[in-house]
Amino acid sequence: MHGFARIGRTLRRTAFQAVPTILGIVVLNFFLLQLAPGDAADVLAGEAGSATEETMAALRQHLGLDQPVLTQLVTYLTRLAHWDLGFSSRFGMPVSELIAERIAGTLQLMIAALLIAITLGLLLGSVMASWAGQLPDRVLSVLSQLMYSIPNFWIGLMLIVLFSVKLGWLPSGGAETIGAENAGLAGIVDRLRHMVLPVTSLALFYIAIYARLTRAAMLEVRSLDFVRTAVAKGLTPLRVTTHHVLRNALMPVTTMAGMHIGGVLGGAVVVETVYSWPGMGRLAFEAVMGRDTTVLLGILLLSAILVILANLAVDLLQLWLDPRIGDR
Known part of the structure; x- marks a missing residue:
């Protein structure tokens, strides 16, 4: 109860x-x-x-x-x-019909980018914390600093040059291949191929943030008394890391993820424009160029609602991680 x-x-x-x-x-x-x-x-x-x-x-x-x-x-x-x-x-x-046509594309990019960013950020941060001060930590720290420093529009353009122009592995833009069979499994695969580059461009910046944040949080939690008690009880290093250190280190990561929802929406404007992705970000750009304030107000309103809902989800997740939060 x-x-x-x-x-x-x-x-x-x-x-x-x-x-x-x-x-x-x-x-x-x-x-x-x-x-x-x-x-x-x-x-x-x-x-x-x-x-x-x-x-x-x-x-x-x-x-x-x-x-x-x-x-x-x-x-x-x-x-x-x-x-x-x-x-x-x-x-x-x-405006409601216009946004309804575009919101699914933006949500797909946002959810995929955040899931990849949080998953890889936690993984890389755990590796960096486990080998703090050693070669893996230093290499990953430099790599995360590069991902944090490079603008996502430049990354997007370079990914197009490499994987679309030079190698020809992935499409350079759009959400699906025009004139291709887009039903069933073939349609899903085609959609996923078009998502790879924009999702990667959107996720790299946040992977760097979550990796460095996870590293700092895990190093701080490892110095606490309850972790030393768990080690003294004879628990394996893997169990100590996953059940005690990482669980408590998730608190600042989830907080930052909630704060980044608005940033991801802003980044979607650039990424969707670069990749001609049919989403709300590209719609916002087109509305700005056309001075269509009614559309812009609708997009900004919906973005605010999405940010509030995302922060609610983060609050509930943190309540599950640490039930004491609900008593404050």
Whole structure:
């Protein structure tokens, strides 16, 4: 019962904090986007080649851009209250449908990149901690420093040059091969081949962070009394590492993983643009270029919700790792 009570408190606390947080994010993003030069009418007129002042005025009136900023904000919040994200003038469809088409691609990249980053980060960090100060630790430390320092867009371009242009092993962009048989197992394999390079570009930076964090956390935990007690009881080094050291070292790693959800979403903008991946990141880039603030607001709102949900999942995971957290 105590476990369910702790989970209930965590859920209530998150829900209580989420509503004002999301509202604040929506209002702040709305006003920040108003500071950007130009609007959707300017972009549409530029793409058309020319437009008269009367045409521009009529277009702004049609898009609701002629209203005062506060009026536009109230109108947008009213639509949100009715679960309406608005209509995209650039893409010619409701924002909710537009995001629904793209969110699956971004979630696939994010989940795959984070799982790979956490798994390899924990593995490499454990190796570095086990051979602290020795050759494996030094080599992996240098390698992780390189992965941390190199921008993911440059890594993405170099991966394309190596594996697509030079070796021809993997596709250079897109989510699937156009005109190929994409049903059944062949479709899954084709999708996975297209995911390899963007997921790798997105994960390398975080592998370095989790490896170094795991190393530091494990070295700190190993110096604690309960670990020395476990060793004195005659437990094998593997059992001590997996059941005592690594379990407690997961706390800072999971905390950092929750904080990185927003960073992964931001990195997806670059990676999806480099690899022409049909996801929310590329959609956000296209919306910025088209000054489509309605789409951008929808993407930012959904991103905020995803970050909150991810942090809730991290809180529940940490509650499982250390039940004492729920009593604080």
